[in-house]
Amino acid sequence: MKTEVNLRKIIHEILMESLENGAYLTETVNAVLDKFDYLDKKEKSFIKIICLGTVEKLIYLDYVLDSFSKIPVRKMKADIRNILRSSLYQALFMESVPDSAICNEAVKLTKSTKCRSLSGFVNGLLRNILRNRDKIKLPDEKNEANKYYSVKYSMPQWIIEQFRKDFGKEKLEIMLSSINEKKKNMIRIDTGKIKPNKLVGILSKKGINLTKGPYLDECYYIDNVADIQSLEEFKKGFFYIQDVSSMISVLSAGIKKEDTVFDVCAAPGGKSIFAALLTGEKGQVKAFDNSFFKEDKVNYNIEKSGYKNISFEIKDATIYDKNLEKKADVLICDAPCSGLGVLRRKPDIRYRITKEDEENLALLQRNILKNVQNYVKPGGVLLYSTCTMNHIENDENVKWFKENFPFEPESLDSFIPKELQCDTTKEGYLQLITGIHQSDGFFIARFRRKEND
Numbered sequence: 001m002k003t004e005v006n007l008r009k010i011i012h013e014i015l016m017e018s019l020e021n022g023a024y025l026t027e028t029v030n031a032v033l034d035k036f037d038y039l040d041k042k043e044k045s046f047i048k049i050i051c052l053g054t055v056e057k058l059i060y061l062d063y064v065l066d067s068f069s070k071i072p073v074r075k076m077k078a079d080i081r082n083i084l085r086s087s088l089y090q091a092l093f094m095e096s097v098p099d100s101a102i103c104n105e106a107v108k109l110t111k112s113t114k115c116r117s118l119s120g121f122v123n124g125l126l127r128n129i130l131r132n133r134d135k136i137k138l139p140d141e142k143n144e145a146n147k148y149y150s151v152k153y154s155m156p157q158w159i160i161e162q163f164r165k166d167f168g169k170e171k172l173e174i175m176l177s178s179i180n181e182k183k184k185n186m187i188r189i190d191t192g193k194i195k196p197n198k199l200v201g202i203l204s205k206k207g208i209n210l211t212k213g214p215y216l217d218e219c220y221y222i223d224n225v226a227d228i229q230s231l232e233e234f235k236k237g238f239f240y241i242q243d244v245s246s247m248i249s250v251l252s253a254g255i256k257k258e259d260t261v262f263d264v265c266a267a268p269g270g271k272s273i274f275a276a277l278l279t280g281e282k283g284q285v286k287a288f289d290n291s292f293f294k295e296d297k298v299n300y301n302i303e304k305s306g307y308k309n310i311s312f313e314i315k316d317a318t319i320y321d322k323n324l325e326k327k328a329d330v331l332i333c334d335a336p337c338s339g340l341g342v343l344r345r346k347p348d349i350r351y352r353i354t355k356e357d358e359e360n361l362a363l364l365q366r367n368i369l370k371n372v373q374n375y376v377k378p379g380g381v382l383l384y385s386t387c388t389m390n391h392i393e394n395d396e397n398v399k400w401f402k403e404n405f406p407f408e409p410e411s412l413d414s415f416i417p418k419e420l421q422c423d424t425t426k427e428g429y430l431q432l433i434t435g436i437h438q439s440d441g442f443f444i445a446r447f448r449r450k451e452n453d
């Protein structure tokens, strides 16, 4: 890599933006990589790995720093704590970077900030930790179980308590370790445009491996290349970056040729585009979202897909639109949620979201459902989904919906792979759990509107 010093400066700026100024991490990383498009693949993935890794391991890194430093991390200058965090991440979790290089680079970086006089402190603390790395001790597992899990997996304690309460002690550690595992991105191959084997062949000639993913024929894993989106095959809409859980949710809607589908929380458009393939050109997909910021992205994705049977409109799903009343054969409500199912790809969510946010989101989801159920035809289907793992936004909302609206839950079993069928899928819902299932954490529920309503 030619530009190593600058890379560390870029990494530092991303971490300052995300950890000190509240910017969303993955969006910031992607925007910076777009800006520095001239960097080579290796340099781009160096930036991405350190930024995402440092944030993912934040609680652990701060715990180690606090165990060795007289000044607690929270009282350090922002520049200093973030230089220490990313340097320590490289030393403890990346074998390819030698300790001496890490310390030297941390000193250089400190000297390039307003805190240049603290370069000695940074150097001394890092070297001391690295000399004594075998003395790093986790909190006591027996006496402080929650703190132990929190530090070991860098997960806030309230999330650990909630996972334990909602999913049980046995699943807890499986979930936590799987959330921090490095996994490849999944893609959905658009089988309406290209056969999977053909795409596998084309990409392998470019040095990019596709390997078969779980559950569905169109699902593959793709090598972690930093700039997937610049591939010609991506731009042609031959494949989409989409987790298998998302694909399964669209299939659970049971969309038929010529159906009219409404996707009421659609941005960036992943499910709408899959739905457009399933309705065929004689069907139509009306995609809506209330976010002006995401409008360009949705339109870009729709155009890239080449499907002419999708339209997009800015619309708030909590506000009634008479023109849509009882018009949808299938309505997809992929609601805004706390996102605990996608922590693997968006590690900063765990530090942003609170229990109160979950409660507010559950209320928003109910407001959306209460409004959009009006748009489903008698006998039509409503598919509710979230990318989170908790009761309050998922099965509790399903129970509430069933009790208050003229819909019946309907079994998912004829739409989902055999391996996923279970008692709840017969009752119309499925909670996919990271580490237990081979997917993101995700929730799917299917309802049918009563014929005479």
Ligand SMILES: C[S@@+](CC[C@H](N)C(=O)[O-])C[C@H]1O[C@@H](n2cnc3c(N)ncnc32)[C@H](O)[C@@H]1O
Pocket (backbone or CB within 6 Å): 246, 264, 265, 266, 267, 268, 269, 270, 271, 272, 288, 289, 290, 291, 294, 315, 316, 317, 318, 334, 335, 336, 337, 368, 387
């Ligand atoms: C989970 S994301 C949807 C992902 C999308 N279905 C896909 O598969 O690509 C939830 C979306 O809900 C949108 N949203 C939040 N509040 C909304 C509201 N009141 N009305 C409509 N959309 C809303 C957000 O902008 C966000 O894009």
